[in-house]
Amino acid sequence: MIIQLDKNSTTQQRNHLDSVLLHNRIKATEVITKDNNYLVAVLTSDIDIRTIGNLPGVQDVHRVTDGYKLVSRKWKVNPTEIELGDNVTISEKDFTIIAGPCSIESEEQIHKIVQHLVKNNIKIMRGGVYKPRSSPYAFRGLGLEGLKLFHSICKSNGIKIITEVMQVSQIDEMAEYVDIFQVGARNAQNFNLLDALGRIDKPVMLKRGISGTIDELLQSAEYVFSAGNEKIILCERGIRTFENSYRNTFDINAIPILKEKSHLPVIADPSHGIGLRNHVPKIALAAMAAGADGIITEIHYEPEKAFSDGQQTLNFEEFEKLLKQIKSIKKVLY
Amino acid sequence: MIIQLDKNSTTQQRNHLDSVLLHNRIKATEVITKDNNYLVAVLTSDIDIRTIGNLPGVQDVHRVTDGYKLVSRKWKVNPTEIELGDNVTISEKDFTIIAGPCSIESEEQIHKIVQHLVKNNIKIMRGGVYKPRSSPYAFRGLGLEGLKLFHSICKSNGIKIITEVMQVSQIDEMAEYVDIFQVGARNAQNFNLLDALGRIDKPVMLKRGISGTIDELLQSAEYVFSAGNEKIILCERGIRTFENSYRNTFDINAIPILKEKSHLPVIADPSHGIGLRNHVPKIALAAMAAGADGIITEIHYEPEKAFSDGQQTLNFEEFEKLLKQIKSIKKVLY
Amino acid sequence: MIIQLDKNSTTQQRNHLDSVLLHNRIKATEVITKDNNYLVAVLTSDIDIRTIGNLPGVQDVHRVTDGYKLVSRKWKVNPTEIELGDNVTISEKDFTIIAGPCSIESEEQIHKIVQHLVKNNIKIMRGGVYKPRSSPYAFRGLGLEGLKLFHSICKSNGIKIITEVMQVSQIDEMAEYVDIFQVGARNAQNFNLLDALGRIDKPVMLKRGISGTIDELLQSAEYVFSAGNEKIILCERGIRTFENSYRNTFDINAIPILKEKSHLPVIADPSHGIGLRNHVPKIALAAMAAGADGIITEIHYEPEKAFSDGQQTLNFEEFEKLLKQIKSIKKVLY
Amino acid sequence: MIIQLDKNSTTQQRNHLDSVLLHNRIKATEVITKDNNYLVAVLTSDIDIRTIGNLPGVQDVHRVTDGYKLVSRKWKVNPTEIELGDNVTISEKDFTIIAGPCSIESEEQIHKIVQHLVKNNIKIMRGGVYKPRSSPYAFRGLGLEGLKLFHSICKSNGIKIITEVMQVSQIDEMAEYVDIFQVGARNAQNFNLLDALGRIDKPVMLKRGISGTIDELLQSAEYVFSAGNEKIILCERGIRTFENSYRNTFDINAIPILKEKSHLPVIADPSHGIGLRNHVPKIALAAMAAGADGIITEIHYEPEKAFSDGQQTLNFEEFEKLLKQIKSIKKVLY
Incomplete structure (x- = not known):
């Protein structure tokens, strides 16, 4: 799962997101690039990802079943330039x-x-x-x-x-x-x-x-x-x-x-x-x-x-x- | 070596060619296709192939160093149709x-x-x-x-x-x-x-x-x-x-x-x-x-x-x- | 699935077995070797193989999930001599x-x-x-x-x-x-x-x-x-x-x-x-x-x-x- | 070629060796390990290696035709411990x-x-x-x-x-x-x-x-x-x-x-x-x-x-x- 974060999300929003993840026993890796912030997690349980997608401070969320996540076309259809x-x-x-x-x-x-x-x-x-x-x-x-x-x-x-x-x-x-x-x-x-x-x-x-x-x-x-x-x-x-x-x-x-x-x-x-x-x-x-x-x-x-x-x-x-x-x-x- | 034979070469010419090959200890395989006759030999000695090319009844002679001979482009430059x-x-x-x-x-x-x-x-x-x-x-x-x-x-x-x-x-x-x-x-x-x-x-x-x-x-x-x-x-x-x-x-x-x-x-x-x-x-x-x-x-x-x-x-x-x-x-x- | 047949099973027993297989839509290949008779089938449905194993004329029946069947050790544990x-x-x-x-x-x-x-x-x-x-x-x-x-x-x-x-x-x-x-x-x-x-x-x-x-x-x-x-x-x-x-x-x-x-x-x-x-x-x-x-x-x-x-x-x-x-x-x- | 040097060779001996190599256009890599000194060269010309083996300060010289030299068994027959x-x-x-x-x-x-x-x-x-x-x-x-x-x-x-x-x-x-x-x-x-x-x-x-x-x-x-x-x-x-x-x-x-x-x-x-x-x-x-x-x-x-x-x-x-x-x-x- 890839969670795209709002660049200008608040600390409070982020804390809430972290607690939801913790509650669902999801361990996520934070990835900060020049233009974007992501959380990447290898899902082990069955969770309705919309629960996370609807949280404030979350821009979008994607299920990616490949071993690789961020480089997959499953979440980013537009080609990288x-x-x-x-x-x-x-x-x-x-x-x-x-x-x-x-x-x-x-x-x-x-x-x-x-x-x-x-x-x-x-x-x-x-x-x-x-x-x-x-x-x-x-x-x-x-x-x-x-x-x-x-x-x-x-x-x-x-x-x-x-x-x-x-x-x-x-x-x-x-x-x-x-x-x-x-x-x-x-x-x-x-x-x-x-x-x-x-x-x-x-x-x-x-x-x-x-x-x-x-x-x-x-x-x-x-x-x-x-x-x-x-x-x-x-x-x-x-x-x-x-x-x-x-x-x-x-x-x-x-x-x-x-x-x-x-x-x-x-x-x-x-x-x-x-x-x-x-x-x-x-x-x-x-x-x-x-x-x-x-x-x-x-x-x-x-x-x-x-x-x-x-x-x-x-x-x-x-x-x-x-x-x-x-x-x-x-x-x-x- | 590939020897292309004249289609209408005489028995006499062929006998002479065979004796030249025998003399040079060259063992050749005869290949008769619908349109052509060939002799194919894996050369083991150093022979000036022109000696053979000049014999009556021989149309042409080619040195082909590949393991395969007749299918090689080394002797037949024109593509097969x-x-x-x-x-x-x-x-x-x-x-x-x-x-x-x-x-x-x-x-x-x-x-x-x-x-x-x-x-x-x-x-x-x-x-x-x-x-x-x-x-x-x-x-x-x-x-x-x-x-x-x-x-x-x-x-x-x-x-x-x-x-x-x-x-x-x-x-x-x-x-x-x-x-x-x-x-x-x-x-x-x-x-x-x-x-x-x-x-x-x-x-x-x-x-x-x-x-x-x-x-x-x-x-x-x-x-x-x-x-x-x-x-x-x-x-x-x-x-x-x-x-x-x-x-x-x-x-x-x-x-x-x-x-x-x-x-x-x-x-x-x-x-x-x-x-x-x-x-x-x-x-x-x-x-x-x-x-x-x-x-x-x-x-x-x-x-x-x-x-x-x-x-x-x-x-x-x-x-x-x-x-x-x-x-x-x-x-x-x- | 491999069905080992009794060598001296009767035609009647065999006909009954065939009808059971047909009823279950199982297409089997008959294999007759010097010492044994087998029926080999690639199972596509869920069948309790004991139903077949208990039929008269059937010596034994084995589920073999490999692509190969008769050569598998899954049904024949003893090494072939x-x-x-x-x-x-x-x-x-x-x-x-x-x-x-x-x-x-x-x-x-x-x-x-x-x-x-x-x-x-x-x-x-x-x-x-x-x-x-x-x-x-x-x-x-x-x-x-x-x-x-x-x-x-x-x-x-x-x-x-x-x-x-x-x-x-x-x-x-x-x-x-x-x-x-x-x-x-x-x-x-x-x-x-x-x-x-x-x-x-x-x-x-x-x-x-x-x-x-x-x-x-x-x-x-x-x-x-x-x-x-x-x-x-x-x-x-x-x-x-x-x-x-x-x-x-x-x-x-x-x-x-x-x-x-x-x-x-x-x-x-x-x-x-x-x-x-x-x-x-x-x-x-x-x-x-x-x-x-x-x-x-x-x-x-x-x-x-x-x-x-x-x-x-x-x-x-x-x-x-x-x-x-x-x-x-x-x-x-x- | 591997040249094994005497551990206690003199500077003079070494200078002489270098000049012989230079004269023969041999470019050598010096290798100093805990116990030994070597010169390793990829030979490009035909040289009688005994010419070098007989020089003072040289312990032994070996011709090694493999791409690797020092790890080859061609010069060191005894197994490394x-x-x-x-x-x-x-x-x-x-x-x-x-x-x-x-x-x-x-x-x-x-x-x-x-x-x-x-x-x-x-x-x-x-x-x-x-x-x-x-x-x-x-x-x-x-x-x-x-x-x-x-x-x-x-x-x-x-x-x-x-x-x-x-x-x-x-x-x-x-x-x-x-x-x-x-x-x-x-x-x-x-x-x-x-x-x-x-x-x-x-x-x-x-x-x-x-x-x-x-x-x-x-x-x-x-x-x-x-x-x-x-x-x-x-x-x-x-x-x-x-x-x-x-x-x-x-x-x-x-x-x-x-x-x-x-x-x-x-x-x-x-x-x-x-x-x-x-x-x-x-x-x-x-x-x-x-x-x-x-x-x-x-x-x-x-x-x-x-x-x-x-x-x-x-x-x-x-x-x-x-x-x-x-x-x-x-x-x-x-």
Whole structure:
């Protein structure tokens, strides 16, 4: 059950509500976000929720039978829109394109890619400065200094930044330079990180775990929301299966199912989703046709020389070709 | 290595070729299809294949390093077209739509669905008369009598038939009434059935195994081709993974990869691919965007009352809506 | 619901029973095996089964809620014993060892391996004469002539034979030379083959499908039983997962679960279960500790030269070492 | 390549070595653990490693072709032994038993379980105080206060403690009260946590990721080792597959393969490995037979009332029965 509280309810009203809950043995978690106050409870007894809905200070009340509550579409039918400022929004109303290199490598690299984004009217750039790598001996990213450089060049060109955060202690120092925090597949159930990202006021994009279920992804989103942050974006990036003629199995089914189960926007990552450069555009278009709200894709002017993920990175020409295809299909779908 | 033989090569030429192969210790399998003769060999030594290509009676010679040979795109760049007669063709040139019920149930049912297909200009109807069921106590289909009924109604309405064959002994009795033989996911590696279907002159659609790899699907196609039948259609229908918020995981990646690796047409089955009626159209469109040559989808005038698979079957209204969407996207993609 | 019928019930009693079932709208499948008669019904209404149990001609009646019925342990608590003649039995009472080559290759090969089995008092030999191979160009076995040779040498040495049958048409011609028919992983849901094996009076060993669930394995066994053959052995041989540092993932959990759910004996195949020769003995011992009723393992005097599966085949020395370990643990477990 | 340095090598020797490496364009990572100094390099050129092995100040040099280096058995054939003090050791020489509740719940609970361990001569107790839970609304453990209580009772009874650490910031405050830090399956690739645990001098037990490969588990161990901590224990706890008649698929194959690939001890977790209380003992014995160095298992005096994981927790009677079986088999195997 989700109880939406009036923002300007009185202490007296709240005390009364608490006593009604206590009387009904309902233990509720209080969730305070930037714009709303909620009480979330896992119902164990049979209660007529209208009893609570009619109380003064209560705006609305909803029965949500899913394991996750606040991120469920059962209580919030309208899709969530993520405002990034300067009229950049991630929502159902437009198809968002996020592009950039796997790793931030150098000032020159950022410049070249930013120019390409500007040229093609792309408003959000991806780029890792903290890189989770299977091997401790691999390149782990340029870190905070890289982020500052990334930020200064993007800012002066009107580009928003999404980049991965790997641990709680990085959040504060990164926050100033980041527009969207990305949680990587390997941290999809790093609950402390999710909790901490719930306590800030910045959009968070959650990548599905390497073998995470759709329910687990929504429960991870519930962590962020229940800790106080409503600005969440879900990302399908492929799952691990027995098939190995490509990198991951892009779960196209997850797109319509996430859109049905949750009010949060859903972004597709075709680059990791198939992991093969020549097929990335096909998967991007498929995700679009399946109802994704956008894509995040890896691009580089020289994929062969990229520090990481070159085999799944589009070059500029391939990327522009994809943009044209997206534009054509958009006319039909939107 | 694939050696394409001249159809009108002489015995003398052939004897000479055989002696060259013997001399080079190359053991080749002879493959005779309706239109072509081939010799297929797994090369173990380093031979300059031009030596063979230049021999009289040899039309062409190709080095194919894949495990499968004849179905590989490495030697046959042009996509295979499957002619069903009466100008019905499955190929890259158009997006083929196959529709019909999971099971053939009654004369009335066939009539109603055929009428709907005619109305919408759909040329190929699916419908099972032999049903593979997990439980021995479930409905197993109407059998040969059902097929005859199915055939007579379709024929008088200009509709082609695709239906599943489950064992070798059924092939001959079914052949007269069938336009495309379908091999189901559970029989994807029933090699005797594949061999037998390779010895007839009818198109065969191979469904990918429940957890079959892309390579295994192509090797199964190689069984059919190498036994003498070039008319093969591949079908992606979802694979088994850990995710259980839907029936199967539709492997969208498989579409572009199959198209790249093989010259055979690729059909998508969104009904089994997600198994949830309200999401089937999204997966159909996604498959189209990813490059599939067509779809096979389950429809029924009353899905709730279908003998099997009702939960993934579109009703007529939903199907017509999907057809409109396909038409719009086709204008952009084709 | 399973209704066990008196073998010598009268036609009158049976007619009365049928009318009671009809009255209660219960549709039952009649199952006649060599020793017993059953009626199996999927109950859809609430009926007091004692009403049926008390009828004359009815020996006993059991409610079985599983999808599979006759193979369930819910009605038959005592483990099934498979008698092969000459005091060779597969049952819970002893740990059965089945060994032999992947493929039957030659008279000399059979002789050498039979001698080794005789020396070590092993009573059942495996060996494929029809080999299911992913590629149509691979060695497919010596066929019926190989089986006859295999049979004649084994028979004169008191060794029983288990070998794979791949299609219905092979059953009759093979039956004379086979003591246990094996259904391979790729045919685990070849329902026609299962039906046909249900109509003969020979033990059948069912390998779990490559990605078959435990329930599907039991449903496949139900096919054989419900067609009339109670002599079924289940075989766990590893499943397909994302891990690829070995061939298959041996599902050790399946052993106790199959033993709990079914009264049928459970044999483990450590050779396919891990696919790496040096680790096969460890998996064999683990299966034993987990409660398997026996193992089937690949052995050869020169695994390096075996026609197939050499990398997972034990040589004679390794096999004898394993036998000693099994003997020691048997003292503790049995 | 791993270069083992003399502990008392001179600066001059080290400078010379560095210049040789530089000359050969070898970039090496320095690893300083409590007892040893190493240089680890991923070789990209062909160098005769004896050139380096013969340099003064170098104790030994090893070529290791695996992706992981320091945890590989290729350079360290002798198994690693983990000393916990008071003669408690985890090693190949004995079969270690770790037992305790899923979650630490109360003083009374700790007392009762500690008494049971003392009675049965078990030296290491498990118990979670920080619980990773899929849902943010579930019980998350008693935290640091619970750990202090846990520690004080165990210490006075001579019992060592293993408990899960979920984030970097917890390490310092927990260290005083913990004998082995456990990294949970969901944090198996939380590289920052692994790095941080590599900088302390306490044993670390790494659980395999929910769908982690064997290689990824070893790479995670490499993170800990390369950051300076050699005291690592590997734990197989089941993987995620399509099968859902139990909780996880215990990967019995992983036991012998981990033992072959790495010198680190391998512990099995049969409780999570199958997730069904009545089958946990079978899987424990199977793991033992497959070569595990010990087990970690969940026990509780009243599993039905445990705060978490009750369905996979043994009661005292079941646990003692298992201990007897282990003892019997130990006589045969050790």
